[in-house]
Amino acid sequence: MYIGFDIGGTSIKYGVLNEQGEIIEKAMISTNHEKESLLQDLANITKKYQQQYPDIKGIGVSAPGIIQKDGFMTTAGAIRPLYETNLKEEIEQRTGLPTAVENDANAAAIAEKWLGAAQGIDNYLCMVLGTGVGGGIVINGEVYRGAHGMAGEFGYMMINELPTAGNIEHSSLNLRGAVVGGLSRLYNAARKKEHPETEETLGAKEIFQRAEDGEPLAGQILARYYEELASGLLSLLSAFDPEVILIGGGISANEVFMTGLQEKTLELAKRHGSISFLLGKTIGEIKQAKLKNDAGMIGAVYLVKQLVD
Template identity: 50%
Template sequence: MTKYIGFDFGGTTIKPGVVNEKGEIIEKTAFPTPKSRDTLLDSLMKTIEDYQQRYQISAIGISSPGIVQSDGRLMTAGAITCLNGVNLKPILEKQTNLPVSIENDANAAAIAEHWIGAAQGVNDYLCLVLGTGVGGGIVINGQIYRGRHGMAGEFGWMVTKNFSLTENMENKSLNATSAVVDGLCLRYTKAKRQIKPRFRRVKDARIIFKAASDGDKLAQSMLEEFYHDLSVGLIDLMACFDPELILIGGGISASTEFADGLTTALSDMKTRHKSLYRIRTELDIPVIPAKLSNDAGLIGAVYQSFHK
């Protein structure tokens, strides 16, 4: 069976793997996201060469945060700032002699979920990927909606809280409040450092969930704010898109604590929105975890590599 190399780029971790044409992952690994472009490219090539020695590879697919142009150029690359403005497609195609496809990470996740995940048979849905930032994929009539510049779905840029005219608006965006690494984890770290200045930065939400279950009031408070802010964003998206379904992806989506906390907060928030509450029996938009969880970006990137 034909094999493909997939890369799921994240601001914290890059997850490569080998996937077949049925969407089955043959093997996968992960390594920290390099800070420099040269180091990142070297890491990609070493991974590709390793896989090529053991598999017959037909193409390479990449899932990346940020605004991806139709020619593969990364107008932005989210937290991977060393790739801003870089077009990886011709660079890797020249070095590997393989076709390369690059897709926005949330779009890739949405595509994967439609292929073999929780959105099979659904034509109008949204996919939020909660990771270092907040990514978004919009599917309308079974097709990814990209917008004029490929920017559609940058849900993390949405400003959902009051901000001061003296500050950067993005301090009150979903990226700052509802992402996992640069939202929940960073906010918890900053709050902890008010008490313990040398507190080590948290990058894994499981630490916060564990602290909350152990009675840490600060962790409990941070999680409540996290669910509240994410729920506000979800209600805005429901009002704007009226989708059949909203999927939540990213590693945190596999957590039952997260799913329960978000469900409770979203239900509470809906009762506080007069118009939505009035039509609650007619308007039922499920918000559920993505089936493929943390593998969706990898699988979607590979799907695009042989369906473009």
């Protein structure tokens, strides 16, 4: 048995998995953005599971940011207190269990190769949509990490016109194509502008429902969201020539979203002179990741399983 953690900017998903990667049980807590409290949460959950399952062999952790092979987190996405922390060492000191720590999108890519939609595929990308936009790159069957562990930070890509001054990251995929940092942020900012008195902050599910109910603002924001995310996907398709790009994260379970994204990507591809000629020949597909919200946890457990074995 193994414990898996998928640490996100908003919540931490965790559970117990067996040797085959099957989830025996799982739960979720809110992410504590104070370092010691977060680490203590992980230790407490581990202790609880060790009492229930005495044969726990190790811990697999999926987390956002630029993570080195030794578990050192150069960055940690929205979880600022974990920047420049060796999360592997911190967890092992508190639990005494072998621990593997991997970038969330890399972990998702590994999981899809092991048990998901990338079985039998050697060249593919995983894009994970959540608080930000993460990416996993698999080339010739191996995760590509880059020279500094930074490869796959798809969210850093610039996808539209740069502002004339200030932080150009506002034009990045993280702040345009992510679910929290992009869709929800853009919708709530536009809604606040129309109705300054509003205090309610709406998530993706409510925005999709409002669009379905015919609200003009929700429809406009979603149309823009699809276009900017599809623009990023076209860049990745042409830069890496993958067999497929798998879309993960909680929003990927929404069939309306997946259909809208696939249709918009195809529409833009047909409008691109060079790419349009390659459709049906060399341009990869955009597909739903099979393991969805569990992918990060499963991939991280696969890595610690390899470590223990």
